[in-house]
Structures are given as structure tokens and as C-alpha cells.
Amino acid sequence: MTFWKLFARNRGAVVGLGILVLIAVMAATASLFFPADPFSLAGKPMSPPGENGFLLGSDSLGRDVAAGIAHGAKTSLLIGLLATLVAVGIGIVMGALAGYYGGPIDNLLMRVTEMFQTIPSFIFAILLVAIMKPSIESIVIAIAVVSWPAVARLVRGEFLSLRNREFVQACHTLGMSDVRIMLGEILPNCLSPVIVIGSLMVATAILIESGLAFLGLGDPNIMSWGFQIGAGRTLLRSAWWVCTFPGIAILLTVLAINLVGEGINDALNPRLRERT
Numbered sequence: 001m002t003f004w005k006l007f008a009r010n011r012g013a014v015v016g017l018g019i020l021v022l023i024a025v026m027a028a029t030a031s032l033f034f035p036a037d038p039f040s041l042a043g044k045p046m047s048p049p050g051e052n053g054f055l056l057g058s059d060s061l062g063r064d065v066a067a068g069i070a071h072g073a074k075t076s077l078l079i080g081l082l083a084t085l086v087a088v089g090i091g092i093v094m095g096a097l098a099g100y101y102g103g104p105i106d107n108l109l110m111r112v113t114e115m116f117q118t119i120p121s122f123i124f125a126i127l128l129v130a131i132m133k134p135s136i137e138s139i140v141i142a143i144a145v146v147s148w149p150a151v152a153r154l155v156r157g158e159f160l161s162l163r164n165r166e167f168v169q170a171c172h173t174l175g176m177s178d179v180r181i182m183l184g185e186i187l188p189n190c191l192s193p194v195i196v197i198g199s200l201m202v203a204t205a206i207l208i209e210s211g212l213a214f215l216g217l218g219d220p221n222i223m224s225w226g227f228q229i230g231a232g233r234t235l236l237r238s239a240w241w242v243c244t245f246p247g248i249a250i251l252l253t254v255l256a257i258n259l260v261g262e263g264i265n266d267a268l269n270p271r272l273r274e275r276t
Contacts, residue, residue: 006267013263019256027073034067083143091151099159121146158190203257
């Protein structure tokens with residue numbers, strides 16, 4: 001059966017994909033439906049949902065919550081995808097070198113990986129963003145730095161199991177270079193688990209970005225869901241909607257990504273393919 005048929009057998013994954021599509025559409029059309037700056041003081045402060053022209057209400061400064069959620073979707077998805085791509089790239093390089101060459105190179109790279117894994121990831125991300133100027137670039141770098149070790153260990157294990165296979169030995173016999181063997185022969189055979197872990201890392205990246213923005217370490221010029229929750233945390237009793245709706249957006253996005261990740265895992269699992 002094809003990938004999509006196997007993916008569609010997981011109903012939760014299909015639902016998650018539908019939610020992700022809706023969120024992506026909302027992010028893409030944010031400027032169309034909410035052309036004004038999401039930081040602009042659009043009207044009466046702390047207006048409940050549905051009043052004074054605010055679909056989801058307004059915060060303590062009169063900013064439109066719905067506009068913030070729509071524009072914040074772009075921020076969360078962009079940072080999540082960019083940080084994951086950077087982390088996966090670093091992890092593949094480190095894991096491939098360690099697993100392919102082994103010996104002293106493996107020991108050195110794995111000790112470096114373990115050093116990064118011993119540091120609490122969120123605290124490390126806070127430290128990195130605090131050292132650098134808070135911006136999208138610094139947040140992406142911080143999230144990538146704390147996320148790549150998991151990918152490196154996964155890729156290392158896959159390379160260790162594949163480097164002595166017959167097709168790799170045949171490549172050595174043909175005189176192929178190490179880089180060509182790693183990139184052209186071994187890496188394509190271990191992409192399935194990398195894709196799965198990468199899809200799940202997007203959700204983690206979004207949570208880390210939201211946490212950083214909640215603490216005031218996000219880009220001050222860009223609207224995000226974490227910023228909205230942080231701005232409304234003192235208004236929980238008097239204006240519950242300021243925190244609730246951005247929180248629901250984060251919940252739905254992370255849940256959808258995890259459901260899609262499970263569906264991808266099912267579709268790429270060779271054991272399930274054999275059963276079908």
C-alpha cells in the first residue's frame with residue numbers, strides 16, 4: 001500500500017493533518033483578514049469576545065486577540081520548522097560521522113552530544129537567547145542547539161547498523177568516497193525515523209518558542225502566542241479570553257503535529273508495510 005493509504009488508516013493522524021492545514025491557511029491569510037498591525041491599539045481594552053467588533057475579545061491595551069492569534073500562527077510555524085531543519089541538519093552530520101567512522105571520532109562526538117544532553121534544554125535555551133539579542137534568529141539558533149542531540153543519537157545508531165552491510169562493502173569495493181557513501185547510500189536508508197522524529201521536534205520547538213515569548217525573551221517586534229499569554233497572565237480572572245484562546249491555539253497545533261507524527265511513523269514502519 002502507498003504511504004497515503006497507510007497514513008489514512010490512522011484516523012487521529014488524518015484529523016491532525018486537517019487541523020494543521022487549517023492553521024497553515026490561517027497563518028497564510030493572516031495579513032488578508034487582519035491587515036492592521038497586530039500590536040495596534042484597535043479599540044476598547046478588555047472587550048469580551050463578540051463585543052466592540054472583536055471576534056475573540058481584546059487585551060488590556062485594546063489589541064485584537066484574534067489578529068494576534070492569526071499573525072502568531074506564522075511566527076510559531078516558521079520558528080518551529082526552521083529550528084527543526086537546523087537541528088536535524090546538525091544531528092545528521094554529527095550522528096553520521098560518529099556512526100560511520102566509529103572509534104575516537106565516535107567517542108569524541110558522543111561525549112559532546114552527552115554534554116549537551118545533560119543541560120536542561122529549556123534553561124539552556126533561555127540562557128542562549130538572553131546572551132544573544134532576542135530575535136527570530138536567536139530563538140531558532142537556541143532551539144536548534146538544544147534539540148539536535150536526539151537526532152544525532154538516532155542517526156548514529158542507524159549508521160552503526162548499516163555501515164557493515166553488503167551494499168556498503170560493495171560501494172567501498174567500487175572506490176566510492178566516504179561522503180558519497182554516507183549521503184548517497186546509507187542516509188537514504190535511515191531517513192524514515194529521522195522524518196518521524198523531525199515531525200515531532202516541530203511541536204517541541206513551538207512549545208519552547210512559546211515559553212521563551214511568555215518569559216519576555218521573544219522577538220519584541222513580532223506577535224506570537226506565547227507573548228499573548230504572557231501579556232494576559234495577570235488578567236486571568238478579569239479577562240480570561242486573553243490567555244485562553246492563544247493557549248488553545250498552542251494546544252491544537254502541538255496535538256495535531258504529534259498526531260501527524262504518529263501517522264507518519266505508522267506509514268513508514270516497515271513491519272506495518274509487511275502486514276499489509
